[in-house]
Amino acid sequence: MPFIFHIPHSSFEIPTKYLADFAISKDELESEKIKMTDSYTDELFIDCVADGDEKIIFPVSRLLVDVERFSKDDKEPMAEIGMGMLYHSCHDLSELRSSNAFNKELKTTYYDQHHKAFTGLVDGQLKSYAEVLIIDCHSFPTKPWPYERNQTGDRPEICIGTDAFHTTTEIEVALTNAFRKQGFDVNLDTPFSGSIVPMKFYQKDERVKSIMIEIRRDLYMDEATGGRNLSFTKTKQKVQSAISNFRRELFK
Secondary structure, X not given: OOEEEEEOOOOOOOOHHHHHHEOOOHHHXXXXXXXXXXXXXXXXXXXXXXXXXXXXXXXXXXXXXXXXXXXXXXXXXXXXXXXXXXXXXXOOOOEOEOOOOOOHHHHHHHHHHHHHHHHHHHHHHHHHOXXXXXXXXXXXXXXXXXXXXXXXXXXXXXXXXXXXXXXXXXXXXXXXHHHHOOOOXXXXXXXXXXXXXXXXXXXXXXXXXXXXXXXXXXXXXXXXXXOEOOOHHHHHHHHHHHHHHHHHHHXX
């Protein structure tokens, strides 16, 4: 069972042509990126990718398009607060975009293309293997932002997110134990839950497994400035060791 590492929120990139879509200043937008980006998750997980695995990294900021949301607002719970596929709200629920702004080009160019490629990776792996495991790679702030549904202040170092259909107990236990053996404080589905699966397979194909890993940001970065902190390398190494041990435990 190969892994597919899905890294959707690591990019700060917003092409210049789309900057006029935003209702905040350039400096405010840069500040919002620091708050909302899962900074460095591409770097933290890149060395976990082994032979036979795949990775897919979304190339632009989630503030432009969020590929982890359902594309239709009536299916996406976060759309109620202006954070569907296209965000209209900032982290504090103030205005990010005009509430009536919808750019079809963004969906076609970024959202649809990403999910087409993601689906293709899963299809490709299933041609060679009986099963595939998606590892959905994220990070989260030490303190909850106002938009978050779970406002619990006591946040674990690692949050493991599961899906009732696509996450087996074996996978859940093995990954949780692997991170705990590295000394991390780990919670299950708190403060975030769920894990992404392309719609072609979602709730339909049990061969497609999925589990989410959320890393608390103070473990590797300065949340105020957005820079790496002194623990970055150590945290990266511990994450890599956890994934390696998880892989061995799963396939022993």
